[in-house]
Amino acid sequence: MRGDLPGLLHRNIQISVAAGTVPEWGLSLLSEVSMAREKHQKKLKKILITGNEAIAEGALSAGCDFYAGYPITPQNELIAYMAKYMPESGRVFIQAESELAAINMVYGASAAGARAMTSSSSPGISLKQEGISYIAGAELPAVIVNIMRGGPGLGNIAPAQSDYFQATRGGGHGDYHTIVLAPAYVQEAYDLARTSFDLADKYRMPVMILGDGFLGQMMEPILVRRRSPATKGHNKEKPWALTGCEGRRPNIIKSFALAEGALEQLNLKLQQKYKVIKNKEARFEGLFLDDAKIVLVAYGTMARIAKSSLTRLRLAGERVGMIRPISLWPFPQKAFCPRSKKIKYLVIEMSYGQMLEDVQLALNGKAQVEFLGRSGGGLPSEEEIINKVKKIL
Amino acid sequence: MEKIFFPPESLYDVPTHYCPGCGHGIAHRLVAEIIDQLGIREKTIGIAPVGCAVIAYDYWKFDCSEAAHGRALAVATAIKRVRPQNIVFTYQGDGDLAAIGTNETIHAANRGENLTVIFINNAVYGMTGGQMAPTTLLGQKTSTTLDGRDRQKHGYPLKISEMLALLPGVHYIERVSLHSPQEVLKAKSAIRQAFENQINNAGFSLVEILSPCPTCWGLSPKESLDWIRDHMQKEFPLGRIK
Missing domain, CATH: 3.40.50.920 (Rossmann fold)
Known part of the structure; x- marks a missing residue:
C-alpha cells in the first residue's frame, strides 16, 4: 500500500478535479503527482530542461546516431546540446555549412542506415524543403525539427505557428507528406522526439516535430529514460540501407523514376502508405x-x-x-x-x-x-x- | 584460346544511355576497373549526381545513392562518417560540383573528409542541352552564350581544383584528360591514387577529368578529343595540382 501512495494521491486528486472541488492549482498538482508516480514506477530520472534540449535528449534516448544542423534562433539550445552529448557517446555530430548541407547529410546518414536528425527554425526549414522532398521520395526515415519563428521572410525571432501549411502540406515539391507532431509541453517534446524516430523507421519517411519558440526556450521538469546506444548504421532491420554489397545484390537509394510509369507507381506506393498513416497515426x-x-x-x-x-x-x-x-x-x-x-x-x-x-x-x-x-x-x-x-x- | 581481357565485375553488362563519343562511359569503366583492382567492390558506396551521370547506379555494380543537384558531398560526408569502414566516392559534373554545389564541395574539402571525388569537366551542362557551365571556356558558344562566353558578362572559367588546392584539409588533387589512350591511362592511375588515399585514411582526394561532350560542343567525337587537346587543356592544365 505504501508503495502506491503516489497512485492513491493521483486518484484522489482526479476525483476532486472532476467534482470541481479542487481549484486551478489542483491541475498542476495533479501533473506533479502523476510525474512522481511515473518516476517511482519506471525508475526514471527527473531533470529541468528546455524544450529544445528535451527534443535533443529524446533523440539521444531513441538511439539517434547522426545529427547535422546549422545555427538559427530560437533552436540553438538543440544544436548545442547535440554538440555536447552526441560525440561523447560515439555518435556523429556535424555543424553543417548550410541548411541544405544539413538536410542532405541527414539523407546520406539515413541512406547508410543511421537514425538521423536535423533541426532548424522557419527560414531554415524553408531551405531544407528540397532535401525533405528527396527524403520522402527515396523513402528514407528522418526526423526534422522546426522550432517556428515569425515570418514571412526573415520575419523575427519571436515564437509563431505560421509554418502549419508548409509542414502539413508537404512543403517541398511533389505529392508527399511528412508526419507532423506538435508537442505542447517539454515532457511531450521529449516523448514525441522518441516516437518520431520509431514512426520514421516504421513508415520509412520524414517525420517533423513542429514546435514554437516558446516551447523551445521554456524550461520544465521532465522525466527521462536511459539513453539507448547509437546503432551506428548496423541496423539489421534496414536491409535496404547502403552498407556495401557483400553477400547481396547492390542497394540503390533514389527518388528518380525515369522509366515510363515508374514514377506513378512510386507515387501510388506513397499514397498507400499515407492512407495507412491517416487511419492509424492520428493523435x-x-x-x-x-x-x-x-x-x-x-x-x-x-x-x-x-x-x-x-x-x-x-x-x-x-x-x-x-x-x-x-x-x-x-x-x-x-x-x-x-x-x-x-x-x-x-x-x-x-x-x-x-x-x-x-x-x-x-x-x-x-x-x-x-x-x-x-x-x-x-x-x-x-x-x-x-x-x-x-x-x- | 585463353581469355585475358574481361569487363570489370563492378560494371553491369548493359549498354549505357550516353551519346556517341561521350567521356562518361570511359570514366565509369575506369572507376569500375580500379574498384575491382583494389578489391573493394563489396564495401564501396558511390554517389551519383544530377546531370548526365544521374543513373550511374544502373551501370555500377555496387551500393549507390542518388544525391540532389550539388549535394553529393554532403550526402557522402554523412555516409562516410556513419560507416567509416566503407569506401565512399562521389561522381559529379562541373555544374553539380562547381556551380550549384560549390558550397558543399568547398566545405567537405575544408573539413578534410576522407572521400574520393571524381569530377567530370566537360565545359557545359550536358543533360539539359548544353548551357554555359562554370567551366565553359571564354569564347565558347553554348545555348546560353550564343556569341560565346564573354568575360565581362559571364566571368571566367572557374578553376575549382586550383581553388580547392589552397585548403589545408585537401590531400590530393590531379587533373587528367580522356583525349588520348595515353591520357586515359594517366587518368586511371590518378583515380587509383584517389581511392588508395581513402583506403589509407589520407583525406580528401579529387580527380578532375576533362571529358568530351560531342553533342553539346557541336563537334564529331574525333574533333571533340582534339578540342580538349588544343583548347581545353590550355585553360585547364593537366597534372598534379596538389
Missing part, C-alpha cells in the same frame, strides 16, 4: 467533449494558454471543451464529431488561420467555426480567449 487530446457547448481547438504552446482559459471558464460554470491536435498530419479528423449542430468551435492559433482550414474540412459545414489568432510575435491571451468564448456563447 489528439480531448477535454470535456461530452458536454461542451463550445470546443476550443489549439495546438502547441497556444493549446496551453487555451487550456488555462478553459480551466477558468469551467470553474465559472461554462460548458467549454477542447481538442488539442498532437499530430497535425495526419490531422485528427475523427475528433471532430459534434453531438449537435449547436456546438461551436473556436480555433486559436499563433497565425492568421492555417489549422483553421483543417478544422473546417473536418467539420465540413456540420458546425459553426470561429477563429482567434495573432501572428508576427503576438499571441492571444487567456483573457482574449475568455472574452471571445463569452461573445460566441
